[in-house]
Amino acid sequence: MQARRIARELALLALSQLPSSPDKIASQDLPDLLLAAVRTLTAEVHDALSNAAADLSRSHDRLLNSETRAKTLEDARAMVNEAMTHTETAINRLGTALELPEILQLSNRKEVRALALSLLTAFHENRDEIDDLLSRSLVDWQLNRLARVDRDILRLAAAELVFLGHKENVTITEAVELAKRYSSEDGYKFINGVLRRVTEQLRQPGGQPGRQVV
Template identity: 30%
Template sequence: MHNNKSLSRELSLISLSLIKDKGDFQLNKSQIEDIFESALDSLINHCRDELDNCESDLENASQKILDSELREGLDSPFVNVRNDLKKSLTKIEAVMNTLSVTLDFPKLIVSSGQIDIREDVNERVTNIIDNLTIIDAEIDQAMEGWRLKRLPRIDRDILRLAYVDINYLSTPVAVACDEAVNLANKYSDMQGRKFINGVLRRLQTVKLQ
């Protein structure tokens, strides 16, 4: 169940990215379902692109190893050859890590056919759409001088999903924050991750008082 919830959060985040970030619209269940299908298509295309990039990186790393072997045969200093090999091996390790992450996507895609996940995504997205003004106002209060609208869209949606978890879906605060951090690690940048962490800590403190 916990794994399904994690999958539905990720699909909810992708679905939200396909909706205009405004508070003056309504979407019915059928429209949200269409957005969900578009999110799946986006996910599949992303998976294909990542695999193509990994294939290209592996080919480049292999070529560098071959080149270093050729240079060694031409009396190139051994230390240069060793450094080239270390760089290539580091690159291969990075590619394999990327592949590991990318190969999680098929699980996400397959799981999307499960009714409980579709319904969970629908509930999360609907809660955000129907209560966007309230959610954003309360997150703003935890941002100490910043405004939510100044954050990148992906960071706003991660915080909104965490808020919905805590205040609408009765998710334990620690679990909601951990899940939001996981999404930030995957979809945001370093600055975004730090900012999200800070806001979540303040939201957590307020909720536990």
Template identity: 40%
Template structure:
């Protein structure tokens, strides 16, 4: 995992601690936070990340327990009768689905402790603060330009986490000289962790149009 990837994820969690009301209401960007305030946001972000690790592991355990129960139910239903076969098949399918979800969640969770360890490095912490500051300083302008490439939708209607992912990707490209393709891919990775399938697809489409707009070429 590259240091920029860790810094960007921490920056995303930092932004989630800041009110989005000014931007959503069209009243201009929030005043840039002082370094001391940003450092406090960073500590809150680390706490949030630690909680996310615990919750992800708990959810993985729950999914695997549910899978075990479904497989047990399939055995109890299997009495050799043809009438029971649909129930047995359904329990098996449910059990395998829960097992797959649990294993996928567990696999994703195993990366989080490493992220926590890397986030203790001063270079990564400073990079996270720099990215959060960049978004806060130019949020109003970013929102206007992102909104301009939305198709049949408004930026303010997106979930807060999706808006912050888009803003971070934009500043990565414009202020931190990250190649557009890399920034887009990393934004989608964040959406995979913190958003949902609809959000991931929306973020991917918006960023493709944003990076293709005349001002970005």
């Protein structure tokens, strides 16, 4: 697995757990990033299992408190399926948390740390410009109303495109892959669409935040 791909995933998972000050980010070591990532995954596991338990409880109550009508049975079955989906999400998150230390051990850890910190720093130093660019690229959505993981994927991808100069196709492809791994079922389509509109804006005169178009 490429160091840049690992760094992207680590930055995404650590973003919500780390300080926002660029100076403090620069002082983070790889174990700090790993701990932040694991804490994020642990919180997601807890939430997924809580949602699964709630779905199972509602399904149980629906069956006990109703006559055996087809619609009620279908509703109960749908709730059980939702519970299974939440449980599967929790298992996947646990698997990722267990994989991360081994992946980092087998990678160039200095390179991963440097790449992850450069990405996090680029976002926090230019957060206002990035959020403005994303807000202009959203259709019928507000940035602060997006799911956290979708918002973070978009923010880091925009930081790559605008302030780190990474290739458009590679950045968008990797963001879509992260969305498939961590977002909702159709989240990757949403991420892809927004980032395509971001790149269209960047090609327009004056479209790049903080840069003079020559």
